[in-house]
Amino acid sequence: MDIIKQHIEFLYPEQLNETLSAIAKLVEEYSDLIEKKDFLLSKEDVILIAYADSFIQGDEPNLTSLKKVCSTHLKSMINTIHILPFYPFTSDDGFSVVDYKEVNPEFGTWKEVLELNQEFQLMFDAVINHISKSSDWFQGFLSGDKNYDQFFIEANPNHPDLHRVTRPRTLPLLHPFLKQGQEKYIWTTFSEDQIDLNYENPQVFLRVLEVLLFYISKGAKFIRLDAIAFMWKKLGTTCIHLDETHEIIIAYRKIIEQIAPQVVLITETNVPHPENISYFGDGLNEAHMIYNFSLPPLLAYSLHAREVDTLSNWAQSLKLPSDKTCFFNFTASHDGIGVRPLQGIVSDEQISMLANKAECHGGFVSYKSNPDGSKTPYELNCNYMDLLSSPEESIAYRAKRFMLTQAVMLSFNGVPGVYYHSVFGSENDVEAVKASGINRRINRAKIQVDDLNRELEGKSSLRYRVYSEYKKLLELRQQEDAFHPFSQALFSNKDALFIIERKSESESVYCLFNFSDKAINIESHTSNKVNMTYWKPVETQLEPYAYLWLKSV
The missing domain is CATH 2.60.40.1180 (Golgi alpha-mannosidase II)
Structure with missing residues (x-):
């Protein structure tokens, strides 16, 4: 454990020995459960991003339907599936996890996950900044169970330093809960149902480490560290990107490398570009890949502005700290299109132009709260196809503009991530937003497998035009050495x-x-x-x- 001693000492100086001992025990336990392989990324690595229930067919388990669609339509195009959180959850379409180690029974079981893994590499979500208020962890904390003592963060809502905390939402930072009959305000960065974990407690560090090792034992080749920038809280600071957060990621990577050096850690930090790339560390010690968050809005801006000077200058500035790191390139995901990553690249007026395009094309804009009480755009809630063109324009025109941006994304060095609604040419699901009041639902529609098959047979449909061209591009890309992630x-x-x-x-x-x-x-x-x-x-x-x-x- 010498390799991680300095990091654990930095985080938990008073509990150093017992924490190192507990880590060694976990490593020994999981070493027998995980096959050790070499770290390897290749030109064949293309990741489909989808929910476990993105595809529906009758009463069969959703994970089975996902496998069928991928095997039938995508096998020659992708080799990896990022299954968005498939654990039991209570809100945020999976990102408020009740139990990290169970499969939501509505989706299937670990058997279906294993069957998927027999044909495709898998990427799991580690939603480890927060957990559902209905989880055993939080309910144990509220009831006074000593096993969950100090697992969560109590704070005074009148503390003068709270205004300095970076807010990704307009919701309150703290929410009241009854803890053993007394009202306590608990830290909730994202929502009242997403309770932040307290990493100042080494027991939280250890429990989460065990979750990560469990995921690897269940077949995870890639692990997405969700909302990782907010992990450590310290009053008097912005509570984002703190040194302790970076130390935790470094420690987790070094521990995992001891038994599973093949695993790829991907940090999800929807922030301005200079902050985002800080998670590469020195190029050998932190994230293997980071989401290239500036790329999606910048491509959309370039298309609407009909100029590429900004895109070209930004792309030329991209530097990687080593030949063992790369970007995770994408244009759309289950979330909206973040515009904070455009800060410092384009003007506020140009960001407003993009927001206006989203709204004019049937989408929405979500906002964040600033320390001065103002609000600014945080993300555009709009299907990427609809951000680029109006639903009233011709199918040929829409497909052409859309596939231009997809071809650019596939040409960047790094590993491409393709959202299921992108590869199948979907459009805004405005009715889902109206029914739920959740803006992000605009790009999370479930696809009936029979309907998908029928639409792909119609060669004049938008779905077919996009899918068929995507298929050609991805099959071609996998044949060329020049598209290796590190080239x-x-x-x-x-x-x-x-x-x-x-x-x-x-x-x-x-x-x-x-x-x-x-x-x-x-x-x-x-x-x-x-x-x-x-x-x-x-x-x-x-x-x-x-x-x-x-x-x-």
Whole structure:
């Protein structure tokens, strides 16, 4: 345990020896349950993001339906499935977990998870900043069970330093609960049903470590650390990105590497870009991958503004601390499209322009509270397709603009994550928002498998147009060494033409993207190159919102 001693001493100096002893015991216990493999990422790594119940077919377990859809339609396109929280929960569509170690019986059992893992690599969510108020952990805390003493954070709602705490929501930071008959205010960063864990207590650190090791023993190759930036609270600070939070992630990684070096830790921190990349650490000690949160809103901005100078300058500034780290690239997810990651890249007016586009196209805007009492946009709640174009525009136009952004995302170095509503060309589910009052439901619709199969048979449908082109791109991408996650990417632009050159030892791939509504002359970019995207003609001009992937001869 010498490898983690300094980190545990920093976090828990008074409980150092007993904490190290407990960690050693967990490592010994799980070493026999986990097969040790080498760390490996490859060009084949493409991750589908979906809920356990994203696809519905009759009365069969949702996880079985998920496997059927992926095996039938996506097997040649993806090799990994990120199953969003599939544990028992009470709110936030899974992100208020009641029991970390159980499968929600409505979705299936661990048997169905294992069956999925036999065909695909898996990514699990570790929702470890908070837990449901209905969990045994919190109920034990309220009842005075010594096993859960100091598992949660009590605070005085009148404390003068609370106003400094970073707020990702407009809801109260503290909520009152009855603890052994007395009213106590408990820390709730995200909602009244999501109770923050108290990592100042080493027992919380240990219980969560055991959860992570349990997930690995159940087949998790990738682990998403949800809302990780808020883990440690210290009055008088912003309570985000504290040194203790980074030390916890480093400690967890070093412990996991002892028995499962193949596991990839991904941090989810929807914050401005400089803060986001801090979770790479020194490139060898913290997150293996981080969500590239600036990419989705920046692509949307570039398309609406018809300029790529901003995108190109930002992309050229991207630096990785080692050749063992990379970005997790995506354009859509179960959450909204965060706009805080645009801060410092575009102006507030340009962010407002994007927010206006979302609302004009049927979406919504969620806000965060600021220390001065004001509110600013936090995320756009809108299907990515609908953010890019109006639902009134033609299917061909919508598909073209959408697939331009997807092709860009797939061309960035790193590992791509594809949301299930993106690969199947879905649109806003406004009725779900009206029925629930939850803005994020606009992009979380459940898909009936029979309806999906029928729509994919209609070659003029939006679903088919998007799915068929995505299929070609992903199958092509997996054949090229230049798309290895750690291979080099060079970015440039000329007017509204954005260019990415992907390089490996054996080849170079040139990716051209037209973000304007006018054709662009590309003759100088096509000499001595062959067209990889065979379904698109190579001429002297690149049509509006078109793209090409070319390879040197």
